[in-house]
Amino acid sequence: MNIEGLDPSILAPAFIAGLVVLMTHIPLGYEVLRRGIIFIDIAVAQIAGLGVIIAYTVGWDEHGLEAQVAAVISALLGAWILSWLERKYGKHQEALIGTSFILAATGGILLLANNPHGGDHLKELLVGQILWVEWEQLFYAAMISICVLLTWVQFRQKIGNLGFYLLFAVAITVSVQLVGVYLVFASLIIPALATIGCSGKSGYGLPVIIGVSGYAAGLVLSALLDLPSGAVIVWTIAISALLIKIAMPVKTE
Amino acid sequence: MHFKTAMLCRIVLLLLWLPGAAQAALNVFACEPEWAALAKELGGERLEIYSATTARQDPHHIQARPSLIARARKADLLICTGAELEVGWLPLLLRKAGNARIQPGKPGHFLAAEHIEMLEVPVKLDRSLGDIHASGNPHIHTDPRNVMRVAKDLHQRLIEIDPDGVEIYTKRFETFGRDWQLAIDRLGKQSASVNDVDVVVHHDYWSYLIKWLNLNRVATLEPVPGVSPSTSHLAEMKQLLKTQPAEMIIDTNYMNNRPAKWLSDQTGIPVVTLPATVDFNNNETLQQWFTSLVDLIKEPTK
Numbered sequence: 001m002n003i004e005g006l007d008p009s010i011l012a013p014a015f016i017a018g019l020v021v022l023m024t025h026i027p028l029g030y031e032v033l034r035r036g037i038i039f040i041d042i043a044v045a046q047i048a049g050l051g052v053i054i055a056y057t058v059g060w061d062e063h064g065l066e067a068q069v070a071a072v073i074s075a076l077l078g079a080w081i082l083s084w085l086e087r088k089y090g091k092h093q094e095a096l097i098g099t100s101f102i103l104a105a106t107g108g109i110l111l112l113a114n115n116p117h118g119g120d121h122l123k124e125l126l127v128g129q130i131l132w133v134e135w136e137q138l139f140y141a142a143m144i145s146i147c148v149l150l151t152w153v154q155f156r157q158k159i160g161n162l163g164f165y166l167l168f169a170v171a172i173t174v175s176v177q178l179v180g181v182y183l184v185f186a187s188l189i190i191p192a193l194a195t196i197g198c199s200g201k202s203g204y205g206l207p208v209i210i211g212v213s214g215y216a217a218g219l220v221l222s223a224l225l226d227l228p229s230g231a232v233i234v235w236t237i238a239i240s241a242l243l244i245k246i247a248m249p250v251k252t253e
Numbered sequence: 254m255h256f257k258t259a260m261l262c263r264i265v266l267l268l269l270w271l272p273g274a275a276q277a278a279l280n281v282f283a284c285e286p287e288w289a290a291l292a293k294e295l296g297g298e299r300l301e302i303y304s305a306t307t308a309r310q311d312p313h314h315i316q317a318r319p320s321l322i323a324r325a326r327k328a329d330l331l332i333c334t335g336a337e338l339e340v341g342w343l344p345l346l347l348r349k350a351g352n353a354r355i356q357p358g359k360p361g362h363f364l365a366a367e368h369i370e371m372l373e374v375p376v377k378l379d380r381s382l383g384d385i386h387a388s389g390n391p392h393i394h395t396d397p398r399n400v401m402r403v404a405k406d407l408h409q410r411l412i413e414i415d416p417d418g419v420e421i422y423t424k425r426f427e428t429f430g431r432d433w434q435l436a437i438d439r440l441g442k443q444s445a446s447v448n449d450v451d452v453v454v455h456h457d458y459w460s461y462l463i464k465w466l467n468l469n470r471v472a473t474l475e476p477v478p479g480v481s482p483s484t485s486h487l488a489e490m491k492q493l494l495k496t497q498p499a500e501m502i503i504d505t506n507y508m509n510n511r512p513a514k515w516l517s518d519q520t521g522i523p524v525v526t527l528p529a530t531v532d533f534n535n536n537e538t539l540q541q542w543f544t545s546l547v548d549l550i551k552e553p554t555k
Contacts, residue, residue: 005319007326010349113483131317132345219319228316 005223010131014229017133017141017178018215021187024145024171026207027152029192031164036094040082041184043097044169045127045176046104047078053108071173078104079169083162130179131229141174179230186234187211194241206244214240277301279415282325282355284333284343285312286533287394288365288403292332294429294539295408299418303328308532309507315342325350328361330414332407335364336371338391360413366391368406369399372460394530396461397437397543404429436540444547446554451499453490453522455513458505458529462546471499474512482512494520501525501553523553 005011032038051074056062060070082100086093148171151159159167175184191207217240218233225232281302283289289304296302303324306312312334315321325331325346333339347356354361371389393399408426412419444466452468456475463470472490475482482490494516504513504526517524527549531542 002320004323007319007323010319010322129317131319131322132342132349134348223319226318226320228318230316 002224002226005226006220007223011219011223013133013135013138014130014219015215017130017138018183018187018219018233019212020138020142020145021175021179021184022191022208022211022215024148024152025175025184025187026191026204026211027149028168028171029188029207030196032168032188033192033196035086037086037097038189039094039097039101040168041172041176041188042181043082043101043104044075044078044172045181045184046101046108048072048075048169048173048176049127050074050104050108050111051077053111057111071177072170075169075173076166079165080162083165086165087161127180128177129228129230130183130233133178137178141178144170144174182234183230186214186237190214190237190241194245206248210241210244211237214238278418279329279411280324280327282328282331284331284339285394285530287400287530287539288332288334289533290531290537290539290542291400291404291407292330293533295404295422295425296411296418297421297425299415299421304533307534308528308530308537311507312338313341317342317346321346322349325355326352328352328355330361330363330410331355332363332365334366334391334393336366336388336391336393338366360410363407363410365399365403365407366393369393369402372464373457390457390460392458393461395459395546396465397433397440397539398465399461400539401430401433401437404433432540436543440543440547444551447500447550450501450554451497453494453499453502453516455502455504455508458508459503459527462527466547466550468550471497474502474516487516490516491519494522498522501550503527503550505529525549525553 032040048071051070052062052067054074055066055070060066078100082093082097085096089096148167151167155163172184175187179187191210194210195206214237215233218236219229221227221236222229222232278299279296279301281289281292281296281300283292283302283304285306286304286308289302292300292302305321305324306315328350331347333343353359356362366388371393374389375387393403404426408422411422415422448467449469451471452463453472453474454463454470456473460470462468472493474490476486498520499522502513502517502522502524504510504524506526506528510524510526513524513526516522527546528542531537531539
């Protein structure tokens with residue numbers, strides 16, 4: 001047991017980061033599951049990372065605003081291509097998403113290959129860790145996430161296929177920098193997966209309980225057990241999903 | 254709301270109950286085990302020492318844990334390598350900790366690399382060469398003479414921050430300095446047999462050790478750290494080793510051992526896997542670690 005990490009001023013920003021991510025990822029998660037494209041978050045994050053590496057190799061600053069612009073532009077571009085691919089080759093979409101992930105990942109390796117001391121950290125530039133979150137970053141992320149959520153709630157019927165992909169690209173680029181790839185995947189897929197069979201009337205109540213209790217329990221446990229927070233939270237989200245699943249059996253109509 | 258307040262009270266109570274390090278005068282936060290071990294030599298019981306990484310962990314990368322921030326918050330002295338080794342996480346940690354005592358420029362911010370002469374500093378600073386190790390090779394602790402130089406300045410820094418401990422620090426530094434010089438002499442004699450021996454390295458982790466033991470580096474397996482070598486580089490190296498066979502391939506225990514093993518299978522040259530640093534958490538001392546390095550390196554030439 002280790003109680004010195006149990007400091008609200010250390011854990012609170014991380015917990016709020018979790019809430020910001022859940023805010024967009026729970027509703028988008030249902031859509032991702034419905035379309036059967038669960039690895040799209042990882043592909044889009046990788047494409048955003050590739051964008052930063054390209055920007056760096058042509059001489060842009062790899063920190064600050066320029067990197068953010070590069071990341072968002074390439075994520076949007078990637079999303080646009082993926083939405084076009086879905087329209088054209090819909091039934092192979094999951095395979096195409098997987099392929100674009102490995103192309104983006106290895107593309108980054110090739111671009112950095114002739115760079116002595118290869119911009120090691122560049123590859124991880126866009127992958128945040130939840131405990132490093134700062135209030136200023138959290139503020140911008142929350143603003144963008146609120147816009148994404150409102151757009152999704154208000155116009156989901158009107159924005160169509162392309163609209164979904166573009167919105168998704170923005171949400172993922174923000175959240176990956178906040179909490180990292182594993183937590184993005186967990187927040188997106190697990191709450192939706194655990195509750196997708198439940199009756200529609202419960203709304204977003206159950207997945208929110210899963211997500212929020214997962215983040216809270218994970219942060220406290222990682223402090224007590226002195227373990228990396230991101231990895232612990234992935235497990236506590238999965239465990240709370242399992243508990244909810246057991247407690248609330250699927251309602252058959 | 255009621256529940257929240259109750260929870261908060263419980264957390265505050267837990268924090269108050271926290272067993273403080275009452276005996277130690279200074280809290281030391283070391284980024285790597287080698288500096289934790291050195292601080293222990295110089296300060297003994299007067300210091301409460303925490304090492305952010307363990308002996309088998311790559312100090313370039315670190316997973317954030319709550320205790321890491323908590324420890325940085327209460328630290329009076331931070332000892333890290335510097336030279337951009339911890340660039341991926343130390344600036345973030347310092348900002349999160351918000352501890353004025355250990356911020357850059359303060360006496361509580363001690364970077365070992367600033368106290369020695371760096372190897373492999375790029376002559377020309379060009380973006381195309383990458384900017385990661387602009388200050389040179391950061392693995393400075395692999396030469397015991399560097400450890401001595403750092404010890405000298407670290408001892409001064411301890412006195413500056415904690416003047417009440419001046420007698421203890423002075424006494425311990427004198428003892429350490431004497432023992433360390435004897436150890437350097439002893440290890441120098443013991444390693445005379447590997448003088449000018451040809452070696453292949455996995456990547457440039459051991460540059461300072463190579464200089465100290467006067468080894469002769471004929472090739473580097475992974476010229477760009479973290480990126481697999483190209484086919485032409487491997488072919489070139491195989492050819493080179495055919496005409497000029499090296500005595501050993503030096504590998505590091507926390508890294509992927511497959512490239513070294515591959516080259517060993519191809520050429521028949523033995524691999525020597527060296528422990529990257531001192532195992533501070535299991536109470537290994539710096540002297541024991543350097544002794545084990547010399548023993549391992551002498552192995553293939555016996």
